Amino acid sequence: MTQPIVPLIMCGGAGTRLWPLSREGWPKQFIALFGEHSTFQDTMLRVADRARFARPVIVTNAAYRFIVREQLDEIGADADILLEPMRKDSGPAIAAGTAFAVAREADAVVLALAADHVVRDRDAFTAACAAALPVARDGHIVTFGIAPTQASTAYGYIRPGKAIAGAVRKVAQFVEKPDEAIAARYVADGYFWNSGNFMFRAETLLEEYRSVDADSVAAVTAAVETAGRDLGFVTLDPEAFARAKPISIDYAVMETTARAAVIALSCGWSDVGSWRAVWELSPKDADGNAARGTAVFDDARDCNVIADDAVVALEGVDDLVVVATGDAVLVARQQNGGLKRLVAKLKAVVPRVTESHLKVHRPWGSYQSLDAGDRHQVKRIVVKPGGRLSLQKHHHRSEHWIVVRGTAAVTVDETVRTVHENESVYIPIGATHRLENPGKIPLELIEVQTGSYLGEDDIVRIEDDYRRP
């Protein structure tokens, strides 16, 4: 009996191609684009069978650590969570996860998966993993090649070479994203899309990477060896990790190694790289219109509406994506090559809407601003069962809290009291205070702040369960 495959889930990216749903603070892989789970959660569920897959290793950015923990809790999954102290592209991230896997299990076979891809046919995926395993164990780096469904110009292609074992073949060549004419030829010639998901023996990958850039592998390995542990997270050593050269795994390893193999995969795959891809994956009415939220169409075709709260009405238009969130509305051609440029413009004009959502997640729960005036702000605050905000005080504002669901334990200076639904409590300016949910259901409260300055940075943290500055 051989040991199972170690899934290595890469979820540190901060893509802008699905703005305004995807934002820096809560990017695409954590959004439930289809159904109830995020693509990160679906990716975790895809490797949940412990007979085939070992405990996963997750590599993410430190900024996303509490999102990852929360989304794992939601699906009852667990994993080793490695925190990158800074972004270094996929090469160092995969190398770090691989070094961690090999430290945990000598001779590990690693399955490196992007957390923001859709796979509709889980069985086909599992079967491809099973077919790739012996070839990977044999010392190949097996990449999952997607059988093209169209002559796409959005992906790199793989030219397959001679057979290795069963459906697994040598990689003859990785080729860059083509133009349309060349893409059509590639498809006719049996090339695959490069999905950016791989299987390999940990040692194979590290050897190949080392042969190209030994210093970076040494840096990453050191970052794993001297990693800290904090609140259950593995914190890669910042000084060591900083020495790794930022590079994608394709450039670092795949395009140079002689050990690349490819297995064809037909599993309803998409990297959901554009709003058009979301539309393609969504159920549509007879006019080709897709809708999430309340949408009304008149004389509209092939449109995609995603609406948080507002009703969205379309008239006399076609091929548009309309995304209406509380603080930002996108109206764009579905085939939106310009979205990256648009988001760059937004970042210059109103950076707030590229950075975070109206609803801001915290390790203890979330808050959302409901109203803001010159001298007041209203927020809805949700605290998870057992969650506890930092012990804090404010220089410039007082706060009224009205509990509308659940039970709060509220500390104000020396006193602690329990506040129930439909009760309120007042936090005078300058008072040391803390909010906690001692109950079994989420605590919801409405906070009304009044004062001369209401910025998030007017928080003096005296003590914090989550070790934030």
Add this chain to the structure above:
Amino acid sequence: MTQPIVPLIMCGGAGTRLWPLSREGWPKQFIALFGEHSTFQDTMLRVADRARFARPVIVTNAAYRFIVREQLDEIGADADILLEPMRKDSGPAIAAGTAFAVAREADAVVLALAADHVVRDRDAFTAACAAALPVARDGHIVTFGIAPTQASTAYGYIRPGKAIAGAVRKVAQFVEKPDEAIAARYVADGYFWNSGNFMFRAETLLEEYRSVDADSVAAVTAAVETAGRDLGFVTLDPEAFARAKPISIDYAVMETTARAAVIALSCGWSDVGSWRAVWELSPKDADGNAARGTAVFDDARDCNVIADDAVVALEGVDDLVVVATGDAVLVARQQNGGLKRLVAKLKAVVPRVTESHLKVHRPWGSYQSLDAGDRHQVKRIVVKPGGRLSLQKHHHRSEHWIVVRGTAAVTVDETVRTVHENESVYIPIGATHRLENPGKIPLELIEVQTGSYLGEDDIVRIEDDYRRP
């Protein structure tokens, strides 16, 4: 010295062509589409010169009485305000206003104006009124004909006949909205657009109307004679008014009378009958894009964005109107012939967004829902200086009020207390209570309701300054 012209302002309409800004509860004529004033206010200001114009008569729907009063107060204007108990189209409305004018001033000359039109050149308008006056006094019904700026198919046309006096000519014929080819011929032949604004001796109009439908004129005249007075409004008698036949003034009088005259008017006129008309009247950037609120354009041309709070971003589109309000977003071709159909669909699916805005106006001020959950709702309430809500109680909810600006006088059962900024008060379920602004600046408060039922209809009114049921 002859007596001045009596302006008769028609502002009872509830158009849908500018949805979602225009809604039944606060329609187009009351919206500040351009600059700080609504078209109703601009219309009032256009006839503010008391040397030329007498105290205006306003005919509006009973539902809009407090909006009219508030908008008059804002511009320091006053008028006799006639309330229609029901909608009967423009014929009975103009007849009622005219009957009221003649009762106030025998031999009155009336200037009937739509409240939802834009006139950019006020001097040209005033000059046309002066030129029309002697002809109207002479017994003609003078309609203002707009010199066409394009071969529009959106208006009825007027074929002018022989000269009467100066620039005023007989009307040879009123013609229906034409198709494009015919419109072009009309323009070449010197026809005018029918603006639907008129000047006439009161007795002339009533005589002509009587010759076609004497019963309706008798009904309307009776409704004026037996009208009540309530809070300063003139309430047309519902029983009498109900007997009038609903018909437009064009059909009732203009297309049959032999006394129709027309004066050409070039005054930057628009009836703002579509979003395209709004775009035409708005300042635009080099790409032809107009924006109110925060908009970011990339590869977009000839678009119009109106955004309340959200940032609106457009990419790769042209000739669109995008209107983003807190609860409804419209995306449509600017030349939106289908908007009426779209709003009819919306009325079936989500009538709320066709009926009222998120911000609901009341005679004492306004409120806006900020957040709604299963068992709680949060509102921002603004009470005008001197404003007072009804003495009321609720069966199903308690309320927390936090004053964030100004000072409140709060009655709870037998006690009255003054509540200042940053203070709160609790209204237990079932308690008789009242909110009043005794101060000189607007009172703003945040209301947090909790309870099992939070509908607006859970109000038992015990006493009300504004005589609402």
